[in-house]
Amino acid sequence: MASTITIEVSRYRPEEESEPVFQSYEVPLRSDWVILDGLNYIKNELDGSLSFRWSCRMGVCGSCGMMINGEPVLTCAAFLESYAPGPIRIEPLQHFPVVRDLVTDMEDFMGKLTTVKPWVVREEEKPVEEGEYKQTPEQLADFKRYSMCINCMLCYSACPVYGLEPEFTGPAAIALAQRYNLDSRDEGNDDRMEILSHDEGIWSCTLVGECSEVCPKDVDPAGAIQRYKLAGATSWWKSILLPWQK
Amino acid sequence: MSAKKSNDPFFWTLFGAGGALSAMLIPAFLFLFGIATPLGWVEGPAYESVKMVLLHPLARIVAFFLVSLSLFHGAHRFRFTLYDGLQLKHLFQLIAVICYGGALAGSIVTGYILW
Numbered sequence A: 001m002a003s004t005i006t007i008e009v010s011r012y013r014p015e016e017e018s019e020p021v022f023q024s025y026e027v028p029l030r031s032d033w034v035i036l037d038g039l040n041y042i043k044n045e046l047d048g049s050l051s052f053r054w055s056c057r058m059g060v061c062g063s064c065g066m067m068i069n070g071e072p073v074l075t076c077a078a079f080l081e082s083y084a085p086g087p088i089r090i091e092p093l094q095h096f097p098v099v100r101d102l103v104t105d106m107e108d109f110m111g112k113l114t115t116v117k118p119w120v121v122r123e124e125e126k127p128v129e130e131g132e133y134k135q136t137p138e139q140l141a142d143f144k145r146y147s148m149c150i151n152c153m154l155c156y157s158a159c160p161v162y163g164l165e166p167e168f169t170g171p172a173a174i175a176l177a178q179r180y181n182l183d184s185r186d187e188g189n190d191d192r193m194e195i196l197s198h199d200e201g202i203w204s205c206t207l208v209g210e211c212s213e214v215c216p217k218d219v220d221p222a223g224a225i226q227r228y229k230l231a232g233a234t235s236w237w238k239s240i241l242l243p244w245q246k
Numbered sequence B: 001m002s003a004k005k006s007n008d009p010f011f012w013t014l015f016g017a018g019g020a021l022s023a024m025l026i027p028a029f030l031f032l033f034g035i036a037t038p039l040g041w042v043e044g045p046a047y048e049s050v051k052m053v054l055l056h057p058l059a060r061i062v063a064f065f066l067v068s069l070s071l072f073h074g075a076h077r078f079r080f081t082l083y084d085g086l087q088l089k090h091l092f093q094l095i096a097v098i099c100y101g102g103a104l105a106g107s108i109v110t111g112y113i114l115w
Helices: A035-046 A107-115 A137-148 A154-158 A160-164 A171-181 A189-196 A210-214 A221-241 B008-036 B047-053 B057-085 B089-114
Strands: A004-011 A021-028 A065-068 A071-074 A088-091 A098-100
Touching: A004 A035, A021 A035, A035 A088, A065 A154, A071 A154, A071 A210, A107 A171, A137 A171, A154 A171, A154 A210, A160 B057, A171 A189, A171 A221, A189 A221, A210 A221, A221 B008, B008 B057, B057 B089
Parallel strands: A004 A088
Antiparallel strands: A004 A021, A065 A071, A065 A088
């Protein structure tokens, strides 16, 4: 079992290069190895200077998203063999500034995520003595899908609108807003609508649907945004036709 | 984030309604009146009787909304194709006026023909 596969990695070391360049490495083509294993092989055996993010190796932490042959994927969930005979071209997630090699800067998303208040908003917290907020399995099912997001940023990389209009709030942040809107304990719907009913919010989305295609957790951000648009349009018409209602 | 409230909900409602209507009805109409009847696969109603149906105000209203909303659906799609596909975002207002203006003009012509 001497077969290998070529991995072409985008290298960007700001102190050395002004533009990213590709560097090729030969890694063992093992049937039980995912692309992340190949990268770790490079890091440990061939070139310790390569930088990339990873943590859990099991599709939970959302750190190891990269462009593989031009598609955003979690490298811990993509087997080397699926890309045989290669070469495999690995680049940092597109639409994000590159810090170094395969490491991107996610600050833009982090800022946007906070604006949509991704937590349970209550007008009044009930005292602890009154116990917990109870929820039926049906109420949980309403939002569970959207709560599976691991902030891996694949949807932002896949979204052509985000690529063209960086001010777009983007798929994951809107899906997470929807996750709390649909939570029976939450009362922050109006706050979030105020933030997302702008051109840069839900209305930037043109339903390309690539976000849902690449999502490794089956969150369906495109569906979340469509539902949000319906709610947004309904509240808009209400504000026009029934202006006296708050 | 800018605080400009969007007027997209209005056009999106027309787009959504037009999309649903045209997806459900237009293929059926096209098949029945454009293919099946002319080819003699089904014995369709005669021209005169279809015209009689359109004399009923309700039928006219349905036909009007079918055509008009489908036009607005197309206009909305075309607008975003121009914005993003051809990267003409800087012509924002001109494109919106042309697309929705076209749909409006088409709706007026439809109304004129129907009534």
